[in-house]
Amino acid sequence: MFIDTHCHLSIEDYEDIETILEDNRKEGVSPIIISGCTKETIIESLQYGNLYSDAFVTIGYHPSEADITTDEDLFLLEEKLKLNKVVGIGEIGLDYHYGKENKDKQIELFEKQLAIAEKYHLPVVIHSRDATFDTIDCLKKYSVSGVIHCFSGSLETAKEYIKMGFFLGIGGVITFKNSNLADTVTKIPLDSIVLETDSPYLTPVPYRGEKNSSKYIPFIAEKIANCKNVSLKQVAEITTSNAKYIFHLD
Ligand code: NI
Numbered sequence: 303m304f305i306d307t308h309c310h311l312s313i314e315d316y317e318d319i320e321t322i323l324e325d326n327r328k329e330g331v332s333p334i335i336i337s338g339c340t341k342e343t344i345i346e347s348l349q350y351g352n353l354y355s356d357a358f359v360t361i362g363y364h365p366s367e368a369d370i371t372t373d374e375d376l377f378l379l380e381e382k383l384k385l386n387k388v389v390g391i392g393e394i395g396l397d398y399h400y401g402k403e404n405k406d407k408q409i410e411l412f413e414k415q416l417a418i419a420e421k422y423h424l425p426v427v428i429h430s431r432d433a434t435f436d437t438i439d440c441l442k443k444y445s446v447s448g449v450i451h452c453f454s455g456s457l458e459t460a461k462e463y464i465k466m467g468f469f470l471g472i473g474g475v476i477t478f479k480n481s482n483l484a485d486t487v488t489k490i491p492l493d494s495i496v497l498e499t500d501s502p503y504l505t506p507v508p509y510r511g512e513k514n515s516s517k518y519i520p521f522i523a524e525k526i527a528n529c530k531n532v533s534l535k536q537v538a539e540i541t542t543s544n545a546k547y548i549f550h551l552d
Contacts, residue, residue, distance in 0.1 A: 304523060304538050305545040306334040306516035308360075308393070308427060308451050308471055308498035311350060312343050315502045315513065322515065323354055329517040330538075332356045335549065337427060337451075339364035339393050341375065344382065351387030358551065360390040360427050362415050365397040368407040380418055389549040391419045392427025393451050396440070399431045409440060416444040425548050427451050428468075434459055441466060448548060452500050457486045464494045469544055471498040474506035474514065476525050488529045492540045496548065497522055 306326070316322055326332055333356035338347030344361045351359040361382060363371045382388065394415045396408050419426045425448035430437040434455060450463050453470040460470060472495050476483045487495070499505075499522070501514035506521040523537045530537070546552060 303542055304329075304331045304497055304519045305542050305551075306331055306499050306501075306519050307449060307496045307545050307549070308337055308473075309334055309501040309514075309516050310339075310343065310503075311336050311347070311501070313346060319350060319354075322517075323356065326516045327356070329520055331516045331519045333358055333551065334516045335360055335389060335545075337361075337393050339429075340367055344379070348382065348385060348387070351385075357387070358389045358549065359387050360392040360549075361388060362391040362394040362427070363411055364393055364429060365395055365408045365412065368404055368411045371411055376414055376418070379415075380422075383418070383422055383424065388424075389551065390425040390427055390448060391415055392448070393429040394426060395429035395431075395451075396433035396437050397429060397431040398433045398436075405436075409436065412440055413443070416440060416446055419446045419448075420444045425449070425550075427471075438462060438466075441468075449496055449498075451498065452504065454481065454483050455486075457489055460486055460490050460494075464490065469494050469496050469548055471496055472526060473498045473500050473522060474504040474510070474518070476522060476529075477507040478510070479507075484525065484529050487526060492526075492530055492532070492537065493544065495526065495541055496545045497526075497541045 335358045336347045338344035347359045447467040451471045505514040527537045
């Protein structure tokens with residue numbers, strides 16, 4: 303059994319969620335954790351969490367929402383965290399890939415949500431793109447742990463996050479030929495890894511270029527098994543137990 307710890311199932315990308323969940327289960331991928339990270343997708347994700355027993359939810363405001371998120375939105379987020387399928391806050395973080403113009407606003411939104419996570423003892427799912435230094439700086443101010451979503455940094459950065467008590471979310475990028483991630487994964491313990499697709503993005507080889515799906519998780523797990531020289535079953539067992547531990551599932 304595999305857990306997809308991070309996917310986006312917006313109605314804009316996926317119309318027939320029931321078929322998707324059925325296909326996932328056939329491939330042994332269940333439960334999944336849906337990330338709602340805008341006002342609209344937070345509502346959608348919570349609806350799916352209500353409807354399907356093997357869909358859990360993390361909610362939080364993505365750094366792309368930094369300019370439009372108000373204190374009232376944060377208050378509403380805090381209220382929704384109390385709903386029963388919500389297992390964490392995310393994805394939240396910093397993204398300087400398209401520029402740093404609103405860096406201060408991003409940091410402010412990120413830190414406010416880290417404070418909420420600390421208050422409710424909830425795990426966080428971190429989005430960090432071209433912003434490793436500031437991300438680590440913010441995280442160190444709060445007593446939180448969770449997952450570094452879509453990790454693709456250096457071995458040094460991986461070790462730093464692990465030392466801070468974080469798990470690394472490994473996705474389709476590990477199957478890409480032009481990525482060093484496979485090499486990094488050979489050198490970090492399986493005990494610090496969880497699986498994720500980040501659907502609809504970052505589809506693993508051999509389906510790279512198509513729309514991603516949680517049912518492709520076994521391709522990511524297979525690549526990790528090769529890197530670590532262990533069986534696919536071991537990758538499934540350890541990453542599933544890691545995910546259950548972090549998000550307090552079952
Ligand atoms: Ni994501």
